[in-house]
Amino acid sequence: MKDSARTRSLLLALGIWAALLAGAAPGAGQERFRRSQPNPDPLPQLRLPAIETHRLSNGLLLAVCKRDRLPLISLQLIILAGEAQSPDDVPGTATLAARLIQQGTDLISAEEVKARIEAIGGEFSTSTQLDDSLFTFNFLEDHLDKALEILAPLILQPSFPRRELDVVKRTMRYALLERDKDPEFLAKRQLLRLLFPKHPYRKGIFSDDVIKAIGRPHVQAFYDANYRPNNAIMVLSGNLSLTTATGKVSHYLNTWRPKDIVRPPVAPPEPNLKERICLIDNPQTRDATLSIGTVIGPASDADTLPLEILSQVLGGTPTSRLFMNLRETKGYAFFAFSELDLFKNCGLFLVRARVRPEFCGISIREILGEIAGIVEEQVPSYDIEQAKSRLIGNFPLRIEAFDQLALRVAQIKAFNLGEESWNRHYEVIMLVNAETVTRAAQKYPLRTPVVVIAGDKNILVDYLHDFENIEVYNAKGVFQYNLTRGGKE
Amino acid sequence: MNEALNTVTEKRTERRFKGLRSLACGCVLIVGFASLLQPQAKTAFPVTTYNLRNGLQVILAEDHSLPVVSVVVAYRVGSIREKPGLTGLAYFLQKLMFQGSQNVGPLQHISQINRVGGDINATTSEELTLFYQTVPSNQLPIILWLESDRMRYLDIRPATIERVRASLIEEIVERRASEPYWDSNLLFDQVLFPNFPYGHPVIGFEEDVLALTMEDISDFYIDYYAPNNAALCLSGDIQLPRAREPISRYFETLPRDSDIPDLPPGPPRERRGETQTVRNYLAPSPAFHLGFPIAAPGTRDFTILTVLDYILMRGETSRIPRRILQKERLAIEINGGIEKRRDRAAFRIFAVNNNDLMVERCRDAMLSELGKVKTGFVGQDELAKAKAMLRMDMVRRTATSLEKALFLCESVLTQPGFSDFASELEKYLSVTPSEIVGVANRYFKDTDALVLNIQK
Numbered sequence: 001m002k003d004s005a006r007t008r009s010l011l012l013a014l015g016i017w018a019a020l021l022a023g024a025a026p027g028a029g030q031e032r033f034r035r036s037q038p039n040p041d042p043l044p045q046l047r048l049p050a051i052e053t054h055r056l057s058n059g060l061l062l063a064v065c066k067r068d069r070l071p072l073i074s075l076q077l078i079i080l081a082g083e084a085q086s087p088d089d090v091p092g093t094a095t096l097a098a099r100l101i102q103q104g105t106d107l108i109s110a111e112e113v114k115a116r117i118e119a120i121g122g123e124f125s126t127s128t129q130l131d132d133s134l135f136t137f138n139f140l141e142d143h144l145d146k147a148l149e150i151l152a153p154l155i156l157q158p159s160f161p162r163r164e165l166d167v168v169k170r171t172m173r174y175a176l177l178e179r180d181k182d183p184e185f186l187a188k189r190q191l192l193r194l195l196f197p198k199h200p201y202r203k204g205i206f207s208d209d210v211i212k213a214i215g216r217p218h219v220q221a222f223y224d225a226n227y228r229p230n231n232a233i234m235v236l237s238g239n240l241s242l243t244t245a246t247g248k249v250s251h252y253l254n255t256w257r258p259k260d261i262v263r264p265p266v267a268p269p270e271p272n273l274k275e276r277i278c279l280i281d282n283p284q285t286r287d288a289t290l291s292i293g294t295v296i297g298p299a300s301d302a303d304t305l306p307l308e309i310l311s312q313v314l315g316g317t318p319t320s321r322l323f324m325n326l327r328e329t330k331g332y333a334f335f336a337f338s339e340l341d342l343f344k345n346c347g348l349f350l351v352r353a354r355v356r357p358e359f360c361g362i363s364i365r366e367i368l369g370e371i372a373g374i375v376e377e378q379v380p381s382y383d384i385e386q387a388k389s390r391l392i393g394n395f396p397l398r399i400e401a402f403d404q405l406a407l408r409v410a411q412i413k414a415f416n417l418g419e420e421s422w423n424r425h426y427e428v429i430m431l432v433n434a435e436t437v438t439r440a441a442q443k444y445p446l447r448t449p450v451v452v453i454a455g456d457k458n459i460l461v462d463y464l465h466d467f468e469n470i471e472v473y474n475a476k477g478v479f480q481y482n483l484t485r486g487g488k489e
Numbered sequence: 490m491n492e493a494l495n496t497v498t499e500k501r502t503e504r505r506f507k508g509l510r511s512l513a514c515g516c517v518l519i520v521g522f523a524s525l526l527q528p529q530a531k532t533a534f535p536v537t538t539y540n541l542r543n544g545l546q547v548i549l550a551e552d553h554s555l556p557v558v559s560v561v562v563a564y565r566v567g568s569i570r571e572k573p574g575l576t577g578l579a580y581f582l583q584k585l586m587f588q589g590s591q592n593v594g595p596l597q598h599i600s601q602i603n604r605v606g607g608d609i610n611a612t613t614s615e616e617l618t619l620f621y622q623t624v625p626s627n628q629l630p631i632i633l634w635l636e637s638d639r640m641r642y643l644d645i646r647p648a649t650i651e652r653v654r655a656s657l658i659e660e661i662v663e664r665r666a667s668e669p670y671w672d673s674n675l676l677f678d679q680v681l682f683p684n685f686p687y688g689h690p691v692i693g694f695e696e697d698v699l700a701l702t703m704e705d706i707s708d709f710y711i712d713y714y715a716p717n718n719a720a721l722c723l724s725g726d727i728q729l730p731r732a733r734e735p736i737s738r739y740f741e742t743l744p745r746d747s748d749i750p751d752l753p754p755g756p757p758r759e760r761r762g763e764t765q766t767v768r769n770y771l772a773p774s775p776a777f778h779l780g781f782p783i784a785a786p787g788t789r790d791f792t793i794l795t796v797l798d799y800i801l802m803r804g805e806t807s808r809i810p811r812r813i814l815q816k817e818r819l820a821i822e823i824n825g826g827i828e829k830r831r832d833r834a835a836f837r838i839f840a841v842n843n844n845d846l847m848v849e850r851c852r853d854a855m856l857s858e859l860g861k862v863k864t865g866f867v868g869q870d871e872l873a874k875a876k877a878m879l880r881m882d883m884v885r886r887t888a889t890s891l892e893k894a895l896f897l898c899e900s901v902l903t904q905p906g907f908s909d910f911a912s913e914l915e916k917y918l919s920v921t922p923s924e925i926v927g928v929a930n931r932y933f934k935d936t937d938a939l940v941l942n943i944q945k
Contacts, residue, residue: 030591030642031742033634033738033739034591034592034634034637034638034642034739035592036592037597037601037631037634038630038631038634038735039630040605040627040628040630040631041626041627041628041629041630042627043625043627044556044625044626044627044726045556046555046556067554069552069554070884070887070888071884072884072885072888111806111811111815114804114805114806115806115874118804118805118806118874118877118878119870119873119874119877120877121877121878121879121880121881121882122881123881138881139881140877140880140881140884317600317603318599318600318603319596319599319600319603319604328596386604389604389605389606390603390604390605390606391606392606392625393605393606393607393624393625393628394606394607395606396555396556396557396625397557397606397607397608397623399555400554400555400557400623400889400890401888401889402888
């Protein structure tokens with residue numbers, strides 16, 4: 001609250017300063033209209049294309065979002081199984097399965113698949129999240145048949161060839177080793193490990209050492225259990241109708257056989273309720289990278305939007321409280337932002353920052369103070385309205401590209417988000433006020449997040465005296481010892 | 490206003506009188522780009538262009554799919570306008586443009602865009618400096634106000650200059666530390682583009698950036714940040730007749746400055762191959778650069794070479810990656826393709842290898858692939874694949890309001906003879922196998938190959 005007022009005062013002071021300078025400008029002949037910011041026009045109406053859906057006889061949910069501006073189609077196929085569904089002893093299986101899908105079948109080699117995709121100017125990619133595996137295929141609209149002809153055998157008859165399995169495992173391993181060099185990744189990975197100690201989402205945070213344990217039978221079993229039409233959603237955005245899409249997709253995927261999929265309910269992870277500071281010793285790192293987080297409700301939860309607005313006020317942009325305080329006012333940080341990561345079973349409220357090592361301890365205290373302030377004291381309506389207008393203004397920007405549009409529709413369907421995330425999105429944002437934000441903030445233990453610092457312990461230890469206990473981990477995330485005020489334990 | 494701004498204003502006034510001489514020919518010009526386009530072609534989109542009296546080129550592309558508008562202001566200035574000892578100036582100015590102007594506070598531009606959920610960024614190349622933002626379309630008057638203020642009334646202060654200088658030096662140091670082949674890349678730039686304006690880095694040399702003075706910076710701003718050296722593109726949810734009014738209000742009232750003479754064309758690079766070797770103990774593996782100077786952008790040969798670039802280097806199944814990375818595994822990584830700098834262009838490839846023997850074998854394999862296109866026709870399927878990928882890339886360049894605005898600005902300001910999207914695409918689609926054999930023989934002679942080896 002105090003800091004918010006300070007931020008606004010700072011902005012106001014900057015505005016007055018600019019205005020005074022303008023008044024005293026030597027360009028006395030300068031036109032009057034230059035001296036003050038014009039008013040915006042009224043907020044334009046947002047007319048979104050309809051999302052039309054049809055469930056095929058084999059259970060595949062097909063969604064079409066018609067856009068005729070460009071001769072492009074973006075196809076997104078979501079399999080509703082991600083790393084959370086990987087076997088407990090071989091995390092990484094979901095990722096490996098998705099990557100191997102594009103490596104061909106018994107009849108089509110991996111190279112032939114690539115050649116066929118490039119022959120239609122297509123772009124094919126895969127990604128695996130905690131809850132799902134996503135296949136994105138963008139191509140020119142006159143190649144819809146060819147695109148489905150390429151995709152169908154990959155999804156229906158993948159052979160997971162052993163040679164390709166080894167190549168993909170090697171590539172994955174190198175990529176993971178490369179990521180280990182990024183302190184931001186190290187800090188976030190450790191945070192997720194600590195927030196999801198026994199939850200299936202922990203499987204999403206696998207290291208390079210587990211890759212070698214994954215064999216072809218694991219991948220085949222994962223595919224057999226999860227790659228089913230009744231466990232998948234296909235979204236097409238472009239210049240085509242639902243009728244055309246239904247006809248063509250049915251033609252190519254009608255032999256994809258459904259299977260009952262039973263998933264026992266999973267309880268959300270236990271929240272952290274007391275101060276917990278963890279340090280990943282990453283020698284030779286110049287700065288301190290912070291990843292701070294708390295478990296919140298899932299993507300479909302009604303509190304998500306108020307918390308998103310709270311996050312915008314706290315650290316959504318370079319003019320939000322965290323950035324203004326830690327970087328612009330105090331000069332402790334290179335950046336400091338907050339954001340939400342949302343999944344099917346739960347979500348995360350996160351703060352990420354990179355700070356100068358000598359200000360590491362005090363920066364953590366400042367961040368925790370900012371979080372406590374925004375939770376305890378009602379956020380001023382002015383800040384809430386600013387954050388709402390930012391979300392409203394940003395929404396159409398995020399669905400402008402064809403693939404982003406298709407992805408958004410896919411997320412809405414995968415997380416059962418409903419019309420509140422589409423046609424009623426503006427309306428739902430407008431309903432949020434200071435009370436709903438405070439209520440949502442106080443429902444979760446945002447004030448006691450897990451704090452992870454990635455940096456050089458030998459440098460940082462001098463600046464972390466303020467904390468009673470610090471858990472020290474090595475760069476692989478293995479616990480080493482507790483550092484207490486009295487010494488090592 | 491402060492002393493620095495006074496100086497800028499005085500210098501501006503002095504130069505404006507010189508500019509008046511050419512004002513007589515600055516009449517309003519309305520070109521119906523839409524009429525040049527084929528309405529039935531899906532890749533065509535309506536564009537209107539006209540010039541303001543002060544010489545600012547205005548490009549308008551209307552599209553009401555979503556209530557957003559992208560505004561791009563492109564200045565015809567980049568690193569090729571820098572002189573020896575003053576490298577990094579163009580990029581320095583790009584950073585400085587966010588630090589406030591006479592009527593806009595230091596954080597006001599960025600915070601205004603953030604407040605309304607917009608995106609903002611800028612980029613500097615050898616030829617252009619582009620400032621761009623995408624916002625809800627009701628914010629258009631504010632963006633035009635912000636952009637026009639910094640086009641004319643940038644607030645250049647010693648403290649701001651030092652802040653920008655510090656961040657630039659940090660960026661140079663970080664890039665050098667994180668990109669082990671960066672220095673060799675700069676060296677090969679100078680081999681490929683030996684004329685100073687083309688061959689030095691956009692980010693600048695550290696010693697030059699440290700030595701830039703307030704006067705160097707304000708002179709560069711005055712010289713190149715003028716309406717008659719810029720283009721303004723609005724793409725997205727705009728109403729054509731209505732959009733002209735705020736454009737006129739905020740930009741047409743800015744005075745024209747003196748015209749900037751075209752850079753004299755430097756002597757063409759001598760077509761004679763050479764091989765150099767440098768040692769880099771910090772490089773994780775040996776590597777090499779291979780390059781050929783090629784035809785100038787805008788020529789038919791350049792168009793054909795662009796299609797050939799897709800056959801040789803673009804995508805995982807193009808000839809060179811398929812042979813080097815998949816079949817013979819001669820390199821850990823390769824990248825490259827055609828690179829253009831105003832009226833100069835080169836085809837270049839960079840490869841990282843496991844050892845010195847692999848460097849040699851990899852280079853020979855690349856030259857042998859280039860040899861094959863000199864002696865045999867590219868098959869119809871392979872050519873069709875290259876054209877499909879090229880078409881997809883071109884369509885994607887206009888997929889959002891911002892991409893479209895950037896494409897239009899770059900095309901209008903840098904592509905000689907650019908008329909419209911559809912006919913531009915047609916130039917590439919009409920390339921034949923025999924034309925490809927012709928350019929390969931003209932530009933990929935083994936004796937013209939430029940090579941820079943990096944040994945550990």
